[in-house]
Amino acid sequence: MIIRYFCVLLCALALSGCASASYQRQQVQDDKGDRLTVGTVQKKIVVGMPSADVAAILGAPNIVSTDENRLEVWIYDKISTDVVYSQSDAGIKFLTVGNSGARSTNQRTLTIIIKYDKDGKVRDFAYHTSSF
Numbered sequence: 001m002i003i004r005y006f007c008v009l010l011c012a013l014a015l016s017g018c019a020s021a022s023y024q025r026q027q028v029q030d031d032k033g034d035r036l037t038v039g040t041v042q043k044k045i046v047v048g049m050p051s052a053d054v055a056a057i058l059g060a061p062n063i064v065s066t067d068e069n070r071l072e073v074w075i076y077d078k079i080s081t082d083v084v085y086s087q088s089d090a091g092i093k094f095l096t097v098g099n100s101g102a103r104s105t106n107q108r109t110l111t112i113i114i115k116y117d118k119d120g121k122v123r124d125f126a127y128h129t130s131s132f
Helices: 002-016 038-044 051-058
Strands: 019-028 063-066 072-090 100-116 122-131
Touching: 038 051, 038 122, 051 072, 051 100
Parallel strands: none
Antiparallel strands: 019 072, 063 072, 072 100, 100 122
């Protein structure tokens, strides 16, 4: 009886060394799920473009303001978060006390500033992107 118990215990310990890892990636985008990128701005926004065309390409801005000359300025301020989960658990579930794992988070920001002239056409634009 003791030998049988010892064999079961040895097998359980040997199998518990086999750990499986699972990875889960979750992407949390800005509140509208848009994928606004620097490339979109570089390729599609040009000086002289009407504000209606900018709105069709980029959507509605987060902030509408005026500059020192009382000309309209649109600001797009977007944040995107990537969350990656890595979880490792032992092969025999009933012998494990808990799970071990890791979580990695990466955030990206994109700020686009578009300045319009008195006729409502793009006179200048700038952008800034960061990742951390």
